[in-house]
Structures are given as structure tokens and as C-alpha cells.
Amino acid sequence: MKLGQATIKDIAKELNVSSSTVSRALKDYPGISDETKRKVKELAEKLNYRPNAIALSLRKSRSYTIGVIIPEVVHFFFSTVISGIEEVAYSRGYNVILSQTNEKIGREKSSIETMLSNQIDGFMVSYSKETENFDHFTRLLDQGFPIIFFDRSTDIPNAINIMVDDYKGAFDAVSHLIEQGYQKIVHLAGPKNLKISKERERGYRDALKNYGMEIQEEYIVECPVGSDEESKEITTNLLTTLPEKPDAFFANNDMAAVGAMAAAKSLGFKIPEQIGIVGFSNWQFCSMVDPSLSSVSQPGFRMGARATDMLLDIIEKKLDPQKITEPITLDTQLLIRNSSLRIKS
Amino acid sequence: MKLGQATIKDIAKELNVSSSTVSRALKDYPGISDETKRKVKELAEKLNYRPNAIALSLRKSRSYTIGVIIPEVVHFFFSTVISGIEEVAYSRGYNVILSQTNEKIGREKSSIETMLSNQIDGFMVSYSKETENFDHFTRLLDQGFPIIFFDRSTDIPNAINIMVDDYKGAFDAVSHLIEQGYQKIVHLAGPKNLKISKERERGYRDALKNYGMEIQEEYIVECPVGSDEESKEITTNLLTTLPEKPDAFFANNDMAAVGAMAAAKSLGFKIPEQIGIVGFSNWQFCSMVDPSLSSVSQPGFRMGARATDMLLDIIEKKLDPQKITEPITLDTQLLIRNSSLRIKS
DNA sequence: AATCTTAGTGCAAACGTTTGCAACATCGAT
DNA sequence: ATCGATGTTGCAAACGTTTGCACTAAGATT
Structure with missing residues (x-):
């Protein structure tokens, strides 16, 4: 006995019928006698028959697999998105193949190539920080290949983008800080080439404007890496050198927020009494740090689930991608914890 | 023009040669004239030919894809393992298909089924907390199907296990606590059916013994869920009710450790002066909490990479699984931070 | 008795590749 | 001339399915 799985042919041979009959019997096609169906199914069960998805894919030119391209799994947000994707894909009978780019465009391109070789039915993409030219995507989109961009959205015409409402999340967060009486609010900004960073900065600016406050450009500081060390250094610097603290x-x-928290604490500031802090993403550790960190929570799971549902609808032609012209935004939620709550109501 | 990719047949037709010739030309088989090779390659390039991996899989009964089964992506440790897996698989030309069980055995079994349908070449498994019967694995192992168990190891004979040295990690951690002068050390244990939990407990016991300390069974408390809330409740309870605090x-x-930290803090204990805490896994947040949390770091990336290398070696027959009789253990590293360091040297 | 339905089944092609074998032409050596 | 060797190519089967079409045998209808 070799390792090989039982195939339709094996069943056919054993029962002295043709493969076609077996195939149809297994699928309850009309026009097969109940007797035959019974025998086929029994034997299939007995031989532990398992359809060969590869053969099926070849025949149907469909792999029932979607490709997911993300920067890094270790980012909490992305791992929640993956869960959402997985959940929906799985329940609708699709497989998920995964590739991380580690923020490298080279990896992004080659992952796309191998996935295409594998006859993937569609893509879910959150492109890398290095990606500035989108030809490798537009080529596919022009061919009508299903792609959904999540979190990091693009300006490609006809592309479907799904993201969280970064603008509003930031707006809410900053409004909250203002309402708590904070006056000189610094924005630790993200890499400028990501739309999400820009949107968050826009929310920051608009919240200030909305409350009639002046925007000071030196209060907007870019943290390209986004680590807590980087931010600790930057904020320590700000807190010690700026004329108006x-x-x-x-x-x-959130990492940057924690860095700021550490800096403030080690300089002897009280949080939230003297300094308020709000982060973005609501990583797990937000509730674990001391004081607990207020943050804007992004619905990662929901985003993954929603996006996958759309992608599969498009793949299965239940949804016409042309119909979707607006980017889809999901609501964020400001979670107020102790790091920014100095007015106890 | 339809969406379809160019195939070997297309190239063959255009050049008036046979598919075989094209196939061989593309692979630089000997016995094809340089002239033909040149023409074939040129046209392939021009048509943007991309081999159909599905057809190849069918032909070769090999999919160049490995299946990864893990409990949850959102666990920091697992996400680092995935990175390791991905890295190696990718560089050796394999795809990774991923499935999370969410700690449910039903999901585990059905994921395995679908992956097998997809003619996966091998499995990397970290089984669910619910898994107590391993028949669905032994069946495959008996057929010679390549499987490697990582992190959560099994007692299945002939199975290959790769894990971190949980025993030593725990031993080191507890020894460190003792050396710092802590006397009444509680172990917040994990689910009893996981070997990792047992090993860590064993390390705890042996460290105490090694220092001639008595083991008090009421100091070993199971935290089945492993969340910070659960642990906060449990430790609050311990700190207020135990006769000998x-x-x-x-x-x-680490989650449980943070829960304990929160409980101790809110009861007014000073850390590390009055109470010392050490966690396990070295999640990102360890350095971010206050005081920073000592923890045993597990080499997730290395584990993923190492395990994948072995799995692929087995798949490619470069390695005989029979040869591997001992479980492979990777060293852990105790990272001492402020939560357990009261003797400043 | 001749024709028409109908139920049940099988044939063969197709999906895109690879590969053992055979076929052919050309050329040099006998 | 004949034989072998060599270089280049094509044929056809195979991997496991699905599916349009054709076929058979039986029963129903005239």
C-alpha cells in the first residue's frame, strides 16, 4: 500500500463503473440510481476518499485560495486582521496563503508572482512601506483580477480600499485631550508616505482647529520607525528642550505612546495630571501598562472579515467591483483609560 | 484577450513546435538547440509566461506548500514562529498555508482535512488545548506523512517535536527569584494537559528542591485561561487569604504575570521590593510595563526557521525522520528586568 | 410491432505540465 | 552504400477531476 490517497478512479475500478459515474454519484447528480450512489458513497467512506483539490483547481481554473500580503504578522493589528480573514475564508470554503513582505517591495513583488503561479483567486493586500510605484498591482487590476487593499489604501483608480476611519479616530482622540484641558498637544506622527499617517495627522489638525486652537508645526514630530525607544528619545528631547513644554x-x-509615557515618567511628570497620552491601535498591552493607555481601537477582525467577504463575493461574481467607487471605512473607537483622564466625572 | 495566463501550449503553437520542446527549452534541458531555446525564452518573456503551479503539482503529486496549524496568530510567540517558518519556506521555494484552530479540536481536524485535500507536502503543528486524542495525527504519521510538532510537543512515538527548553527556562527563572531572596514563590501554572505547562512546573519544583526549599502545593495554582484578568483575580485572592503571604x-x-503585577500593585505592595514577578515568553510589552517585567524569552523565530528547515529536508528526502528520536529543544534566555531585581549589584 | 421516453451509465476531452520513448535527419566512419 | 552515432524534436501518457454528449436497455405509448 502506497501513501497515495484513494482516487475516484480507484473507486470506479473497484465497483466496475466509470469515473464519471463515481464523480456524479458523490455529488448527488440526478440520473444516477440510488443503488449506485449508495455503493459509491459507502466505498468512498471506507477508503477514506478525499477529493484532490489540486486536480479540481486545474480543471476549474479556480484554486479556492486567496493570497494575503501583509507587512508583518507580529503587528497586533495585522494579526487580528488575519484572524478575521481566516475566519471568513474558512467558513466559505477557501484557503488562505500568507506572505509577509517585512516592508520590502522586492518581497512584495515576488510573493505576488508565486501566488499567481499558484492560481490564486484573489488578493488581499496591505502594501509595504517601500511601495511607491503600484504598477505590479494596476497590471492585475486592469486584467480584472480581484484585489482588495486593506488598512493601507491606494489611490489607484478602480481599486477597492477598506480601512479604518483614521481621520475620525485621531479627531476624537485629540478632541478628548482638549476636553480634558490639555493645551499643548504634540502629535507623534507616522511615516509620511502612508496614507494612514496623513489621515491621522489631518484629524489632529482639524480637532485643534475645531476648538479654535493654533497649530504649531514644531508640535508635529515624525517617528518613522514607530518603536518605543525611538519615541522615548524624541519625547525626552521635546520635554526638555521646547520652550513651551x-x-x-x-x-x-501605541508603541510610540508607551515610549512617550516612559519618557514623561522618568522625567518625573505625573500622568495624567501633568501630561496626557493617547495612542492608536489599542494593542493588548494598553490595559497592562501603568497608567493604562488610552487608545483608538481599530476593528482589525471586522476589517479582515468584511474585506474577505467582499473579495469572495467579487470572486464568485456576486458583486461587481465596478460598483464600489468609494473607499470603505470602518469606525474606530476611542477607549479612554487612565493615561488621559484627569477630569473624573 | 481573456484573462488567462499564457501557457506552454500557447508558446508551442506560436512557434510551431511541440509543448515538450517548449517545456524542455524553458528548463534548459540538454538536447534542445540553442536557437530554439532562445526563441522560446524570448516569447515566454514577451507573453509574460508564468508556469502553472497547479498543473505542476498535479503532475508531480507535490504542491510545494506546507500547512501550518497554530492555536492563534495573535499570540506574540506564535507570530514570531510564523515569521521564522515563512522566512525559510519562502527562501526554499515553498508556500505556507495557515490555519488557526482557536484552540478548538474541531477546527484542527477540519483544517487538516482541507489541507490534505490541497495535497500539502507536510505539516507544522502546534495543537489545540482541546486536543487530547492524537489519532488524526498518528494516522498520517503511520503513512509516513511529514509532520513536525512545535512548541506543544506530543508523546506520539516517532513524532518529531521541537520545543523550547521550558524546564530550564522555568528552573532559571525560579532560581533567580530565590537568589534575589524571595522565599515564598507562587507558581501560576498553565493548563495541565499541555506538556509545556508540566515542564515549567517541573522546573519550578526542581529549582526549589535544588535550593533545599520546601514545595507547598497550595503555592501552585492553575490559571487555565492565561489572561491577565483571570490571574489578577487569582493572585488578589492568594495575597489576601493565604496565611503565609x-x-x-x-x-x-506573561499575561498572567502582568495580572499578578496589577493585583500586587493595587493591594499596595511594592515591586520588586516586597514582591517579585517573573513571566514567560517575553512578549513585547514586558519592557513597557512598569516596573518592567522579567521574563523567559523563547526563540520563536529560530524555532519556526529550524523546524521548517527540518520539515523541508524530510520532504525532500534529505533527512530520514526515523533518525530523529530525541525531541529538539532550543535554549531559552532569562531576561532580568525590574520586576524581580531587588538586589542591585 | 414500431416508435418514443426515460433512466442510467460510459466515452472522451479538457485543464497545463513533464518525461520515457520513438522518430527523424544529418554526418562521419567504415 | 551501409551502419552508428549524434543532435533535435515530437508523441502520447500521466496526474485526478468534471462534463457534454452519446449510448443502451427497458418501459410506455401509439
Whole structure:
């Protein structure tokens, strides 16, 4: 006995019928006698028959697999997105093949190539920080290949983007800080070439404007890496050198927020009394740090699930991608914790 | 023009040669004239030919894809393992298909089924907490199907296990606590059916023994869920009701450690002066909490990379699985931070 | 008795590749 | 001339399915 799985042919031979009959019997096609169906199914069960998805893919030119391209799995947000994708894909009978780019465009391109070789039915993409030219995507889109961009959206015409409402999340966060009486709010911004960073900065600016406050450009500081060390250094610097000391930080991400928190604490500032802090993404550790960190939570799971549902609808022609002209935005939620709550109501 | 990719047949037709010739030309088989090779390659380039991996899989009964089964992506440790897996698989020309069980055995079994349908070449498995019967694995192993168990190891004979040295990690952690002068060390243990939990507990016990300390069974408390809330509740309880109050906690995982930290802090204990805490896994947040959390770091990336290398070696027959009789253990590293360091040297 | 339905089944092609074998032409050596 | 060797190519089968079409045998209808 070799390792090989039982095939339709094996069943056919054993039962002295043709492969076609077996195939049809297994699928309950009309026009096969109940007797035959019974025998086929029994034997299939007995031989532990398992359809060969590869053969099926070849025949149907469909692989029932979607490709997911993300920067890094270790980012909490992306791992929640993956869960959402997985969940929906799985329940609708699709497989997920995964590739991380590690923020490298080379990896992005070659992953796309291998996935295409594998006759993937569609893509879910969050492109790398290095990606500035989108030809490798537009080529595919022009052929009508299903792609959905999530979190990091593009300006490609006809592309479907799904993202969280970064603008509103930032707007809410900063408004909250203002309402808590903070006056000199620094924005620890993200890499400028990502749309999400720009949107968050826009939310910051508009919130200030909305409250009639002046925007000071030196209060907007880019943290390209986004690590806590980087931010700790930057904020320490700000807190010791700026003539008008900031009294709050709105960070583009939670790591940066934690860095700011560490800096403020080690300089002897009280949080939230003297300095308020709000982060972005609501990583797990937000509730674990001391004081607990207020943050804007992004619905990663929902985003993954929603995007996958759309992608599969497009793949299965239940949805015409042309119909989707607006980017889809999901609501964020500001979670107020102790790092920014100095007015106890 | 339809969406379809160019195939070997297309090239063959255009050049008036046979598919065989094209196939061989593309692969630089000997016995094809340089002239033909040139023409074929040129046209392939021009048509943007991309081999159909599905057809190849069918032909070769090999999919160049490995299946990864893990409990949850959102666990930091697992996400680092995935990175390791991905890295190696990618560089050796394999795809990774991923499935999370969410700790459910049903999902585990059905994921395995679909992956097998997809003619996966091998499995990397970290089984679910619910898994107590391993028949669905032994069946495959008996057929000679390549499987490697990582992190959560099994007792299945002939199975290949790769894990971190949980015993030593725990031993080191507890020894460190003792050396710091802590006397009444509680172990917040993990689910009893996981070998990793047992090993960590064993390390705890042996460290105490090694220092001639008595083991008190009421100091070993199971935290089945492993969340910070659960542990906070449990430790609060311990700290308020036990006749002899514990002065240190060695937790089976970092979340539980953070829960203990929160409990101790809110009861007014000073860390590390009055209470010492050490966690396990070295999640990102360890350095971010206050005081920073000592923890045993597990080499997730290395584990993923190493395991994948072995799996692919087995798949490619470069390695005989029979030869591997001992489980492979990777060294852990105790990272001492402020939560357990009260003797400044 | 001749024709028409109908139920049940099988044939063969197709999906895109690879590969053992055979076929052919050309050329040099006998 | 004949034989072998050599270089180049094509044929056809195979991997496991699905599916349009054709076929058979039986029963129903005239």
C-alpha cells in the first residue's frame, strides 16, 4: 500500500463503473440510481476518499485560495486582521496563503508572482512601506483580477480600499485631550508616505482647529520607525528642550505612546495630571501598562472579515467591483483609560 | 484577450513546435538547440509566461506548500514562529498555508482535512488545548506523512517535536527569584494537559528542591485561561487569604504575570521590593510595563526557521525522520528586568 | 410491432505540465 | 552504400477531476 490517497478512479475500478459515474454519484447528480450512489458513497467512506483539490483547481481554473500580503504578522493589528480573514475564508470554503513582505517591495513583488503561479483567486493586500510605484498591482487590476487593499489604501483608480476611519479616530482622540484641558498637544506622527499617517495627522489638525486652537508645526514630530525607544528619545528631547513644554501626546501608534509615557515618567511628570497620552491601535498591552493607555481601537477582525467577504463575493461574481467607487471605512473607537483622564466625572 | 495566463501550449503553437520542446527549452534541458531555446525564452518573456503551479503539482503529486496549524496568530510567540517558518519556506521555494484552530479540536481536524485535500507536502503543528486524542495525527504519521510538532510537543512515538527548553527556562527563572531572596514563590501554572505547562512546573519544583526549599502545593495554582484578568483575580485572592503571604510569582505566561503585577500593585505592595514577578515568553510589552517585567524569552523565530528547515529536508528526502528520536529543544534566555531585581549589584 | 421516453451509465476531452520513448535527419566512419 | 552515432524534436501518457454528449436497455405509448 502506497501513501497515495484513494482516487475516484480507484473507486470506479473497484465497483466496475466509470469515473464519471463515481464523480456524479458523490455529488448527488440526478440520473444516477440510488443503488449506485449508495455503493459509491459507502466505498468512498471506507477508503477514506478525499477529493484532490489540486486536480479540481486545474480543471476549474479556480484554486479556492486567496493570497494575503501583509507587512508583518507580529503587528497586533495585522494579526487580528488575519484572524478575521481566516475566519471568513474558512467558513466559505477557501484557503488562505500568507506572505509577509517585512516592508520590502522586492518581497512584495515576488510573493505576488508565486501566488499567481499558484492560481490564486484573489488578493488581499496591505502594501509595504517601500511601495511607491503600484504598477505590479494596476497590471492585475486592469486584467480584472480581484484585489482588495486593506488598512493601507491606494489611490489607484478602480481599486477597492477598506480601512479604518483614521481621520475620525485621531479627531476624537485629540478632541478628548482638549476636553480634558490639555493645551499643548504634540502629535507623534507616522511615516509620511502612508496614507494612514496623513489621515491621522489631518484629524489632529482639524480637532485643534475645531476648538479654535493654533497649530504649531514644531508640535508635529515624525517617528518613522514607530518603536518605543525611538519615541522615548524624541519625547525626552521635546520635554526638555521646547520652550513651551507640551502637556499631552497623541501618538500615531501605541508603541510610540508607551515610549512617550516612559519618557514623561522618568522625567518625573505625573500622568495624567501633568501630561496626557493617547495612542492608536489599542494593542493588548494598553490595559497592562501603568497608567493604562488610552487608545483608538481599530476593528482589525471586522476589517479582515468584511474585506474577505467582499473579495469572495467579487470572486464568485456576486458583486461587481465596478460598483464600489468609494473607499470603505470602518469606525474606530476611542477607549479612554487612565493615561488621559484627569477630569473624573 | 481573456484573462488567462499564457501557457506552454500557447508558446508551442506560436512557434510551431511541440509543448515538450517548449517545456524542455524553458528548463534548459540538454538536447534542445540553442536557437530554439532562445526563441522560446524570448516569447515566454514577451507573453509574460508564468508556469502553472497547479498543473505542476498535479503532475508531480507535490504542491510545494506546507500547512501550518497554530492555536492563534495573535499570540506574540506564535507570530514570531510564523515569521521564522515563512522566512525559510519562502527562501526554499515553498508556500505556507495557515490555519488557526482557536484552540478548538474541531477546527484542527477540519483544517487538516482541507489541507490534505490541497495535497500539502507536510505539516507544522502546534495543537489545540482541546486536543487530547492524537489519532488524526498518528494516522498520517503511520503513512509516513511529514509532520513536525512545535512548541506543544506530543508523546506520539516517532513524532518529531521541537520545543523550547521550558524546564530550564522555568528552573532559571525560579532560581533567580530565590537568589534575589524571595522565599515564598507562587507558581501560576498553565493548563495541565499541555506538556509545556508540566515542564515549567517541573522546573519550578526542581529549582526549589535544588535550593533545599520546601514545595507547598497550595503555592501552585492553575490559571487555565492565561489572561491577565483571570490571574489578577487569582493572585488578589492568594495575597489576601493565604496565611503565609507569597512574596513572589513565577507565571506560566506573561499575561498572567502582568495580572499578578496589577493585583500586587493595587493591594499596595511594592515591586520588586516586597514582591517579585517573573513571566514567560517575553512578549513585547514586558519592557513597557512598569516596573518592567522579567521574563523567559523563547526563540520563536529560530524555532519556526529550524523546524521548517527540518520539515523541508524530510520532504525532500534529505533527512530520514526515523533518525530523529530525541525531541529538539532550543535554549531559552532569562531576561532580568525590574520586576524581580531587588538586589542591585 | 414500431416508435418514443426515460433512466442510467460510459466515452472522451479538457485543464497545463513533464518525461520515457520513438522518430527523424544529418554526418562521419567504415 | 551501409551502419552508428549524434543532435533535435515530437508523441502520447500521466496526474485526478468534471462534463457534454452519446449510448443502451427497458418501459410506455401509439
